[in-house]
Amino acid sequence: MLLAFLGMSAITGALGVWGTIEIREVGQLGIETYDRPLMAINYARAANTMFEQMGNPMLDGKVSAPDADDPEESFFEDLDVAEARASSPEAAAEVRHVRTLAQAWLSQKNTSGDRNGGDALRLSNELRAGFDRLIEKMAADGFANRQQTTAVTGRANRTSGALTIAAILVSLVLAFFLSRRIVRPLSSAAAVADRIASGELDAAIPPGGTDEAGALLGSMTVMQQRISQMVAKEKTQRRFAEGRLVEALESSTEAMMLLDREGIILVCNSRVEELLGHAGHGVKDGDRFVDTVAGGDAARAARLCVPGELQLADGRWLKISREETVDGNAFLIWSDITLQKNYERKLEATAYEDPLTGVNNRNYFLQLLDGLPTTAPHAVVVVNIDRFRRVNNAYGSRIADRVLIEIAHFLRTLVGPDENCARIGADEFAMLLDATDPARAARLTDRLAAAFPMVLSIEERTITIDVSVGFATSEPEGSAAQDLLTSARAAHEQAKRAGGGRIKFFDATLREESRSRLLIESDLPDAIRNRDIQLHYQPLIDLKSGRLSGFEALARWMHPQLGQIPPGRFIPIAEESRAILDLGKYVLDAAANQAKNWVSNRTLDQRFTVAVNLSPRQIADPTNAREILHYLDRDPAAAHLLKLEVTEGVLLDDPAGMVQLLRDFKGRGVELSLDDFGTGFSSLSYLHRFPFDVLKIDRSFVIEIVDNPDALRLVQTIIELGQDLGLELVAEGVETAEQAKILQSLGCDIGQGYYFSRPVNLETATLLFDERRDWTSYDQPDLKRVAAS
Numbered sequence: 001m002l003l004a005f006l007g008m009s010a011i012t013g014a015l016g017v018w019g020t021i022e023i024r025e026v027g028q029l030g031i032e033t034y035d036r037p038l039m040a041i042n043y044a045r046a047a048n049t050m051f052e053q054m055g056n057p058m059l060d061g062k063v064s065a066p067d068a069d070d071p072e073e074s075f076f077e078d079l080d081v082a083e084a085r086a087s088s089p090e091a092a093a094e095v096r097h098v099r100t101l102a103q104a105w106l107s108q109k110n111t112s113g114d115r116n117g118g119d120a121l122r123l124s125n126e127l128r129a130g131f132d133r134l135i136e137k138m139a140a141d142g143f144a145n146r147q148q149t150t151a152v153t154g155r156a157n158r159t160s161g162a163l164t165i166a167a168i169l170v171s172l173v174l175a176f177f178l179s180r181r182i183v184r185p186l187s188s189a190a191a192v193a194d195r196i197a198s199g200e201l202d203a204a205i206p207p208g209g210t211d212e213a214g215a216l217l218g219s220m221t222v223m224q225q226r227i228s229q230m231v232a233k234e235k236t237q238r239r240f241a242e243g244r245l246v247e248a249l250e251s252s253t254e255a256m257m258l259l260d261r262e263g264i265i266l267v268c269n270s271r272v273e274e275l276l277g278h279a280g281h282g283v284k285d286g287d288r289f290v291d292t293v294a295g296g297d298a299a300r301a302a303r304l305c306v307p308g309e310l311q312l313a314d315g316r317w318l319k320i321s322r323e324e325t326v327d328g329n330a331f332l333i334w335s336d337i338t339l340q341k342n343y344e345r346k347l348e349a350t351a352y353e354d355p356l357t358g359v360n361n362r363n364y365f366l367q368l369l370d371g372l373p374t375t376a377p378h379a380v381v382v383v384n385i386d387r388f389r390r391v392n393n394a395y396g397s398r399i400a401d402r403v404l405i406e407i408a409h410f411l412r413t414l415v416g417p418d419e420n421c422a423r424i425g426a427d428e429f430a431m432l433l434d435a436t437d438p439a440r441a442a443r444l445t446d447r448l449a450a451a452f453p454m455v456l457s458i459e460e461r462t463i464t465i466d467v468s469v470g471f472a473t474s475e476p477e478g479s480a481a482q483d484l485l486t487s488a489r490a491a492h493e494q495a496k497r498a499g500g501g502r503i504k505f506f507d508a509t510l511r512e513e514s515r516s517r518l519l520i521e522s523d524l525p526d527a528i529r530n531r532d533i534q535l536h537y538q539p540l541i542d543l544k545s546g547r548l549s550g551f552e553a554l555a556r557w558m559h560p561q562l563g564q565i566p567p568g569r570f571i572p573i574a575e576e577s578r579a580i581l582d583l584g585k586y587v588l589d590a591a592a593n594q595a596k597n598w599v600s601n602r603t604l605d606q607r608f609t610v611a612v613n614l615s616p617r618q619i620a621d622p623t624n625a626r627e628i629l630h631y632l633d634r635d636p637a638a639a640h641l642l643k644l645e646v647t648e649g650v651l652l653d654d655p656a657g658m659v660q661l662l663r664d665f666k667g668r669g670v671e672l673s674l675d676d677f678g679t680g681f682s683s684l685s686y687l688h689r690f691p692f693d694v695l696k697i698d699r700s701f702v703i704e705i706v707d708n709p710d711a712l713r714l715v716q717t718i719i720e721l722g723q724d725l726g727l728e729l730v731a732e733g734v735e736t737a738e739q740a741k742i743l744q745s746l747g748c749d750i751g752q753g754y755y756f757s758r759p760v761n762l763e764t765a766t767l768l769f770d771e772r773r774d775w776t777s778y779d780q781p782d783l784k785r786v787a788a789s
Contacts, residue, residue: 012167014163036085036086036087037085037087037138037139037141037142037145038142039081039085040081040082040085040086040087040091040138041082041135041138041139041142043078043079043081043082043085044078044079044082044095044131044134044135044138045135046078047075047076047078047079047082047098047131048128048131048135050071050074050075050078051075051102051127051128051131053071054071054072054075054106055124072106075102076099076102079095079098079099079102082095082134082138083095083096083099086138086141087138087141087142087144087145088137088141090137091134091137091138091141094130094133094134094137095134097130098127098130098131098134101123101126101127101130102127104123105120105123105124105127108120108123192204192205192206192220193220196224196227202228203224205220205221205224249267249268249269249271250269250270250271252269252271253271254271254333254334254335254336255268255269255271255272255274255275255276255333255334255335256268256269256271256272256331256332256333256334257269257272257289257331257332258325258329258330258331258332259289259305259329259330259331259332260328260329260330261328261329261330263288263289263290263301264286264287264288264289265283265284265285265286265287265288265289265292266285266329267285268283268284268285272293272334275318275334275336276293276304276334289301289305304318304320304332304334305320305322305330305332306320306322307320307321307322308320309337315338316336316338317336317337317338317340317341318334318335318336318337319334319335319337320332320333320334321333321335351363352364352367354408354422354423356401356404356405356423357404357405357408357409357423358405358408358409359408359411359412359421359422359423359429360420360421360422360423361422361423361424362422362423362424362425364422365420365422365424365430365432366482366485368420368422368432369432369482369484369485370482372432374474376436376474377434377435377436377473377474378432378433378434378435378473378474378484379432379433379434379435379440379441379471379472379473379474379484380430380431380432380433380471380472380484380485380487380488381430381431381433381444381469381470381471381472381488382424382428382429382430382469382470382485382488382489382491382492383407383411383428383429383430383431383448383467383468383469383492384425384427384428384429384467384468384469384470384492384496385403385404385407385427385428385465385466385467386465386466386467386468386496386500386501387500388400388403388426388427389427391403391463391465395461395463399458399459399461399463402456402458402459403456403458403463403465404423404427406454406456406458407429407454407465407467408421408423408429410451410454411429411431414431414444414447414448415431415432415433416433416434418434419431419432419433419434420432430485430488431444435473435474441471441473445471445503448467448469448503449503452465452466452467452501453465453466453501454466466500466501467500467501468492468495468496468500468501468502468504469491469492469495469502469503469504470487470488470489470490470491470492470493470494470495470504470506471488471491471503471504471505471506472484472485472487472488472490472491472505472506473505473506486514487506487510487511487514488506490506490510490513490514490517491504491505491506491510492504494510494513497572516562517573519561519562520559520562520565520569520570520573521573521577521579523559524570524573524574524577524579524583525579525582527557527559528579528582528583528586529582531586532557532558533555533556533557533583533586534555534556534557534558534761534762535553535554535555535556535587535590535591535594535762536553536554536555536556536759536760536761536762536765537551537552537553537554537610537759537760537761537762537765538551538552538554538752538757538758538759538760539551539752539756539757539765539768539775540552540609540611540730540750540751540752541750541751541752541756541775541776542749542750542775543740543743543744543748543749543750543751543776544744544749546773546774546775546776546777547605547774547775548768548769548773548775549605549607549608549609549750550607550608550609550610550611550643551610551611551765552610552611552612552613552645552752552759553587553590553591553594553610553611553612554567554613554759555567555571555583555587556759557570571615574615575615575616575617580615580617580618581617581618581621581624584614584615584618584624585624585627585631587612587613588612588628588631588642589631591610591612591642592610592612592635592638592639592641592642593638594610594762595608595609595610595638595641595642596637596638596641598766598769599641602769604769608641609641609642609643609671610641610642610643611642611643611644611645611673612642612643612644612645613645613646613675614628614644614645614646616646616647616649616650619646619650619658619661620650620654625661628665629664629665629668632665632668632669632670633668636668636669639668639669639670640669640670642670642671643670643671643672643673643693643694644665644670644671644672644673645673645674645675645694645696646662646672646673646674646675647674647675647676648674648675648676648677651690655689658690659689659690659691662690662691662692663691666691666693671693671694672690672691672692672693672694673692673693673694673695673696673730674687674690674692674694674695674696675696676696676698677695677696677697677698677718687721687725688725692727693727693728694727694728694729694730695718695721695722695725695727695728695729695730696730696731696732697715697718697719697729697730697731697732697748698732698733699732699733699753700733701714701715701718702715702731702732702733702734702739702743702753703733703735703739705739705742705743706736706738706739706742712742715731715743715746716746719746719747719748723747728749728750729747729748729749729750730748730749730750730751730752731743731748731750731751731752731753732752732753733752733753734751734752734753734754734755734756735753735754735755736755737755739753739755740755740756740776744776756775
């Protein structure tokens with residue numbers, strides 16, 4: 001077979017070499033035929049034309065070659081090229097003969113000057129005849145070359161046809177030989193390979209010879225033997241693996257099964273029967289899954305084969321896993337996750353239960369609200385323990401926790417089985433009620449009113465607890481449950497602002513108040529940043545000298561939509577956010593700068609100060625407190641003109657920390673004033689510990705000193721206490737001349753109130769310096785005018 005291929009290659013190579021030689025010879029003949037004769041003829045004719053022009057008396061001296069200055073030089077150059085291109089020696093000899101005649105003619109013409117003389121005319125005729133013979137000779141040479149090319153081409157065509165026929169015959173012989181020696185054995189081998197591939201490993205392979213086909217058939221025989229050995233080994237290993245699989249399945253605590261596509265159990269472990277077996281039926285290999293496991297229930301069988309989690313009728317939980325095999329079978333695993341599910345339920349209960357009180361927590365309550373239908377009538381009640389922080393500070397967290405537990409237990413007795421009670425804040429609870437019965441709210445309100453104030457006895461301590469309650473009922477047209485909680489909280493906040501210990505219902509008025517409150521809360525930061533909040537100043541009058549001793553700086557806000565907003569409206573809103581910190585910085589800076597401006601432009605009493613209120617949050621925030629200290633450090637002159645007022649409630653949260661902070665303030669040169677004295681719980685016990693300079697008597701006591709002897713005695717006691725401690729006494733809320741006279745007689749130092757003047761703007765306050773009025777001349781008409789302004 002190799003020789004056959006080599007023979008075919010040799011014939012193909014010989015044909016290629018011969019064809020290359022013939023093509024080269026034909027090409028050379030083409031050059032000899034077309035290139036040389038044609039070029040020689042063209043240049044000979046060009047020389048002849050030039051000769052005729054030089055012999056014409058009409059053109060003598062007027063003809064010049066386009067590329068030469070001398071016609072004679074161009075004439076001989078054309079003859080040189082014609083000689084170089086001549087195809088035969090005879091043609092070249094004719095060119096040389098023409099050149100000789102041309103030279104003789106030119107010599108005769110240039111010597112005699114008569115180109116029409118006898119010798120010149122004879123030479124001219126001979127030269128023309130020479131040109132004619134030259135052109136004829138060159139044309140004959142071209143014809144001879146064409147004849148030779150035609151002969152060579154015909155011979156090549158005949159030879160090529162003979163060789164091609166010979167190559168075809170040899171190819172047919174070789175193809176017949178190959179079909180006998182290769183194709184037939186390979187066809188037989190292919191048939192045997194198909195039988196082996198279909199599983200007939202004992203199919204007979206025809207014997208082969210010593211050539212390549214025989215070697216291929218021999219290799220197939222070896223391959224057949226090795227495949228048979230591998231199959232036998234695989235069967236042995238499979239039987240061993242199946243045995244190991246059965247052992248592994250049996251050792252597993254999970255139910256496992258291999259199920260074919262027809263629903264027949266191929267293999268399973270005994271755990272399947274324990275976990276899934278239908279009553280009265282065993283489960284074994286070869287059974288139908290739907291009959292043995294599902295008891296003939298096709299729907300149950302389908303559920304048992306779907307991956308995921310499934311709860312059985314007896315309450316157990318299964319986790320189902322399924323993997324498809326390459327042959328279309330399904331490997332199923334069932335795991336008993338009942339214990340895990342029980343644990344998850346316990347965790348879920350823990351996640352939604354307040355660990356201290358045992359009622360639900362905020363997360364559960366909010367989810368419960370989200371799941372309520374908007375059309376069903378419901379009510380939300382928010383219960384907040386009044387002054388719980390003080391209970392915590394006074395008795396400790398353990399007693400405070402017991403208070404929360406007692407309150408939670410009581411509130412849980414107020415809700416029905418379809419209602420809920422949850423702790424939604426540190427000291428805040430919420431109840432979700434079914435409001436289908438219109439009288440439900442009234443009954444709950446009566447029980448809350450009867451129970452509070454609640455007296456608790458905890459660890460031999462008697463503690464009185466009161467609550468602020470907000471009540472909101474869903475609207476008939478339906479509203480979002482979260483809005484219901486917001487409304488209840490708004491009502492409870494109103495109850496708290498009213499002093500606590502109250503029950504408030506959310507109504508249209510409160511809804512409008514909530515909207516305006518939201519507007520105030522959203523606009524407040526911009527108002528502070530844009531200085532839309534202005535400072536007004538209320539005079540502080542020295543009751544002994546009758547002179548103006550200072551001012552209290554008070555914030556006033558003219559809102560573009562709500563109009564004039566009183567401080568009692570926007571200050572508590574600012575207190576609930578960080579806006580109070582920015583507002584406090586602004587008021588402190590503006591008041592200090594104005595105080596310095598007043599002092600620098602006029603001569604004032606050395607005791608002149610401007611009082612600025614510090615909110616509890618300003619003092620309780622460590623960062624803000626440090627910023628106030630840094631501000632006082634940067635401007636000592638302003639510090640000596642400021643009087644910082646704090647309420648006694650802030651002192652109770654961290655007494656030790658407040659003592660140090662107030663000492664730091666006083667160390668910067670400011671005066672410290674205790675505001676609203678007498679309204680708190682522990683003022684007398686704390687008063688001697690704090691470095692105050694001024695004691696402000698609350699207006700609630702001052703307004704009654706004329707008609708209430710008890711109030712008069714209380715104010716007198718406060719004044720005497722302040723004098724004993726070396727404090728300056730300031731009475732707030734002085735509204736009549738009689739009140740001012742009584743306070744003056746009791747030894748009160750400073751009076752402040754509408755009797756003297758309302759808070760006035762900066763321009764009016766500045767004018768008061770120049771009046772130099774005796775503010776204690778109580779019958780002055782202009783005093784009443786200023787007070788009403």
